[in-house]
Amino acid sequence: MSKEKLLLVGAGGFGRMVAEQAMLQYDCAFVDDGQPVGSEICGILVVGGLANLPELRKEYSLLVVGIGNNQFRAQVYEKAKVLGFAFPNIVAPSAYISPFSKVGGGCVILQNACIQNGASVGNGVLLNAGTEIHCDAAVGDYALIYTNSVVRTGATVGNFARVGSNVTVCNHATVPDGADIPDCTAVH
Known part of the structure; x- marks a missing residue:
C-alpha cells in the first residue's frame, strides 16, 4: 500500500x-x-x-x-x-497528545512532547522535543516552543510567540503575541 x-x-x-x-x-x-x-x-x-x-x-x-x-x-x-492544500499534523511516535486536548492543523510535535488534558494548541505551531503543554494551557497560532520548555496549567502563549529552550511559563502566566522569550527563563 x-x-x-x-x-x-x-x-x-x-x-x-x-x-x-x-x-x-x-x-x-x-x-x-x-x-x-x-x-x-x-x-x-x-x-x-x-x-x-x-x-x-x-x-x-x-x-x-x-x-x-x-x-x-x-x-x-x-x-x-x-491553493487548496490540507495541513496534517506531524507527530513523533514518542509524543503524547491527550484525546481531551485540541490541536490545530499543520502542527509539528516532536519527540517526547506532551499536550495534556484540556490544553489547546493553534494552527502551524512547532513544539520541539521535550516540550510540555500542561492542563488547560493555550498556545496560539504559529507559535514556536523550543526544547524542554513547559507551559504550565492555565498559561497562555500568544500567536507568533517564540519561547526558547528550558523556559517555564508559570501557572496562569501570559506570553504576549509575538513575544520572544530567551532560553532558560521563567515567565510569571
Whole structure:
C-alpha cells in the first residue's frame, strides 16, 4: 500500500527534523527556494521552490511547513490554503497528545512532547522535543516552543510567540503575541 504524498516546505535544520518524523507516515518531497530542484536531502527529493506550489498542487494535496520563522511560516500556510492544500499534523511516535486536548492543523510535535488534558494548541505551531503543554494551557497560532520548555496549567502563549529552550511559563502566566522569550527563563 502506498503512502499519501506530502510536501515539506523548508529543507533546513528544522525541516530535516520534521522530515524524519513525516517519512514514517508519508511519501515526502521538499520545497525549498535555496536548494536545486532534483537534489536530495536526507533521501528526500527537492521538487521545487515556493513559486512552484500552484503546479505542485496537481500532484500533492498535503503540505507542512518546517521553518522556524513564525511570520514566514504563517505566510506560506496562507498561500497554500488559497491553493487548496490540507495541513496534517506531524507527530513523533514518542509524543503524547491527550484525546481531551485540541490541536490545530499543520502542527509539528516532536519527540517526547506532551499536550495534556484540556490544553489547546493553534494552527502551524512547532513544539520541539521535550516540550510540555500542561492542563488547560493555550498556545496560539504559529507559535514556536523550543526544547524542554513547559507551559504550565492555565498559561497562555500568544500567536507568533517564540519561547526558547528550558523556559517555564508559570501557572496562569501570559506570553504576549509575538513575544520572544530567551532560553532558560521563567515567565510569571
